[in-house]
Amino acid sequence: MADAANENAKDKDKDKAKADRAPPKLTMMPTEDVGPPLVEIDGLWTKFGKTVVHQDLNLEIYSGEILSIVGGSGTGKTVLLRQMLGLERPSRGTVKVFGEDISAADADQLRRMRNHWGMLFQQGALYSALTVFDNIAQPMRELRALPEDVIYDAVLLKMNMVGLGIEHAFKMPADLSGGMIKRASLARALALEPQLLFLDEPTAGLDPDLSDAFVALIQSLHRELGLTVVMVTHDLDTLFALSTRIAVLAEKHVIAIGPTRDVLAVDHPFIKQFFLGARGQRALEVLDEHDVELKQYEEEQEQQEQAHQQQQQERQEQQEQSAHPASSEAPEN
Numbered sequence: 001m002a003d004a005a006n007e008n009a010k011d012k013d014k015d016k017a018k019a020d021r022a023p024p025k026l027t028m029m030p031t032e033d034v035g036p037p038l039v040e041i042d043g044l045w046t047k048f049g050k051t052v053v054h055q056d057l058n059l060e061i062y063s064g065e066i067l068s069i070v071g072g073s074g075t076g077k078t079v080l081l082r083q084m085l086g087l088e089r090p091s092r093g094t095v096k097v098f099g100e101d102i103s104a105a106d107a108d109q110l111r112r113m114r115n116h117w118g119m120l121f122q123q124g125a126l127y128s129a130l131t132v133f134d135n136i137a138q139p140m141r142e143l144r145a146l147p148e149d150v151i152y153d154a155v156l157l158k159m160n161m162v163g164l165g166i167e168h169a170f171k172m173p174a175d176l177s178g179g180m181i182k183r184a185s186l187a188r189a190l191a192l193e194p195q196l197l198f199l200d201e202p203t204a205g206l207d208p209d210l211s212d213a214f215v216a217l218i219q220s221l222h223r224e225l226g227l228t229v230v231m232v233t234h235d236l237d238t239l240f241a242l243s244t245r246i247a248v249l250a251e252k253h254v255i256a257i258g259p260t261r262d263v264l265a266v267d268h269p270f271i272k273q274f275f276l277g278a279r280g281q282r283a284l285e286v287l288d289e290h291d292v293e294l295k296q297y298e299e300e301q302e303q304q305e306q307a308h309q310q311q312q313q314e315r316q317e318q319q320e321q322s323a324h325p326a327s328s329e330a331p332e333n
């Protein structure tokens, strides 16, 4: 009894601590019922010696979204991704991925979870001593469950998926261009058909054409594979073209989170400086174009859906007619 009362008091303290916490300025959520978060970060602190990088940071990422994390250099974006991958432990707080506390996960659990996510590191991070083929094959070979001929086909499929010609399969990473390294790294991140994809500065260092091509690639993968994407980027074009929500990291925590336009409207010096300079104007035009494209796409989908329903209804009516040919005639008395 006393224990239960104790637990109750603890829960109340926890709730109060949550309520006392300065909330992010925006917590806009996708409107549909999105289910439980795939990633749930609660009360996270990160310290390196005396340096506090994150202080009471909270963040939830939901299935199907492309959540972008932005923040100044050194604000701890890469560290945050590494914590979501279980590569680093927070000093305090919890990081849950697929509902499991990643800090408490043992090696087996981590290995299992790793099969459900892919990561594109900021520096590309291909193994320099392995060919492109072997780099992409490596996560599949680690499973030790797939025969080599299945791996062979899967690697070629992934290369095709990211638009990397098979003539590059047996090149070494040093012989690839920057764009090709990104594509090969993405193919490796997709090797195990992950549910969750982490991208750290995916378009950094690419020229504008390659960068646009990479954005289009992520868009189509997101649409076709239903991936949830967590991305860190400084590049406003990439950010506006891809994000369903943006989380802004400043003052050691998430100061704003929501759809792009809502975040842009938040009155904060970092947000003003980051988004609303000259480059922000160009990127906003991209956002407008994107809105028009999205509207067209949604209208097309709706028309297709209506046509489909009408066809089905007509087919059903025809079937009923042929099953009961006399039923449409008035009964004779």
Ligand SMILES: Nc1ncnc2c1ncn2[C@@H]1O[C@H](COP(=O)(O)OP(=O)(O)OP(=O)(O)O)[C@@H](O)[C@H]1O
Pocket: 048, 053, 071, 072, 073, 074, 075, 076, 077, 078, 079, 080
């Ligand atoms: N292992 C570590 N030991 C000590 N300090 C670290 C360690 N890892 C990261 N840091 C520090 O933590 C801070 C955040 O680093 P992080 O790489 O996450 O920044 P970032 O937001 O990704 O920056 P950028 O935009 O430049 O990539 C930096 O000050 C960095 O020096």
Ligand SMILES: [Mg+2]
Pocket: 077, 078, 079, 122, 200
């Ligand atoms: Mg970084």
